[in-house]
Amino acid sequence: MTDHPVRSSSGMETALEQRCREWYEAHGQAVYGYLRFHLASAEEAEDLTAEVFLRAVRAAGRFDPSRGAPKAWLLRIARNALHDYSRRERRRRHVPMDGLPDLRSDAPSPEERLLWRETVARLLAAVAELGAGDREIIGLRYGSGLDTGETAALLGVREAVVRTRLWRALGRLRRVMET
Amino acid sequence: MTEPPDAENAIFEGFLANIGDTCRDAFPRRSTATLRQGRGWGSE
Numbered sequence: 206m207t208d209h210p211v212r213s214s215s216g217m218e219t220a221l222e223q224r225c226r227e228w229y230e231a232h233g234q235a236v237y238g239y240l241r242f243h244l245a246s247a248e249e250a251e252d253l254t255a256e257v258f259l260r261a262v263r264a265a266g267r268f269d270p271s272r273g274a275p276k277a278w279l280l281r282i283a284r285n286a287l288h289d290y291s292r293r294e295r296r297r298r299h300v301p302m303d304g305l306p307d308l309r310s311d312a313p314s315p316e317e318r319l320l321w322r323e324t325v326a327r328l329l330a331a332v333a334e335l336g337a338g339d340r341e342i343i344g345l346r347y348g349s350g351l352d353t354g355e356t357a358a359l360l361g362v363r364e365a366v367v368r369t370r371l372w373r374a375l376g377r378l379r380r381v382m383e384t
Numbered sequence: 385m386t387e388p389p390d391a392e393n394a395i396f397e398g399f400l401a402n403i404g405d406t407c408r409d410a411f412p413r414r415s416t417a418t419l420r421q422g423r424g425w426g427s428e
Contacts, residue, residue, distance in 0.1 A: 230413075238408035251412055321406075328403050347404035375393045375400070 221265040229258050232276045235349040236283045242332055242348030243287055243340060253290055257283045277359050280349055284341075331381040339374035346371055 236257050241250040260282050268278055332340055345356045346367075353371065357364040 233413060234408040234411040237411040238404055241407045241410075242404070247410065247412075251414075254411075255414070325403050325406055328400070343400070347400045348407060350404055350408060372390075372393060375396055378400075379392065379396050 222262060225258060225262045225265055228261065228275050228279060232279050233258070235276060235351070236279055238347075239280060239283055239344045239349035240287060242329065242344035243291075245333070249290075253283075253286055256290075257286050260286060273358065276351075277355065280345065280351070280359055327382065331378055334381045335374065335377060338370070339377055342367065342370050342374050343378065 233254060237250055237254045240253050240257075241247065244250045244253065257279065261279055264282070268275065272278075332343055335343070342356065342360075345351050345359060346353065351359065353364050353367045356371075357367045360367065
């Protein structure tokens with residue numbers, strides 16, 4: 206793809222950078238949510254999201270829209286980045302239970318907002334206790350917000366397989382949360 | 385009466401979807417200019 210510099214609100218940027226900026230605005234949340242379901246802190250998820258889009262800029266010339274939507278392509282990059290990160294870190298995942306200050310809540314009272322943050326922290330800690338396959342499917346479906354069809358396409362399996370795996374993963378997650 | 389496991393999973397699924405929304409809403413959208421400066425966006 207030709208990569209001519211173009212004028213944008215933030216100055217000169219190449220066509221590839223412009224395309225990645227549009228992807229960041231459209232799909233940054235999905236990538237971040239997926240990573241947030243796998244990582245102990247908002248900071249780690251934030252940094253790795255930045256790394257995903259950095260990788261995307263570098264690889265954008267190879268993106269082939271006939272092989273899938275940008276969101277799925279970005280989540281593939283996110284999965285690889287997460288895999289590399291986990292190998293680098295090799296430390297046990299731990300979600301602090303003292304609340305997650307990054308989470309906003311519409312709950313009316315401070316007590317309810319605190320309760321909700323603790324609920325989310327408990328859930329993320331429980332996800333961290335699951336096996337890799339369960340974490341992966343839950344992160345894609347609920348962290349990034351993909352539907353079961355998109356999840357199936359990304360994993361290269363039939364939608365029915367996703368539904369079954371998801372249902373089993375949910376059962377295991379519930380049991381972890383109950384203990 | 386105890387709810388069957390499938391019904392419990394369905395309720396739990398709604399709860400998880402809500403938590404996913406909360407996490408995505410917390411996405412700290414940085415300007416891409418910041419990404420460019422901080423992480424070498426577009427440097428290669």
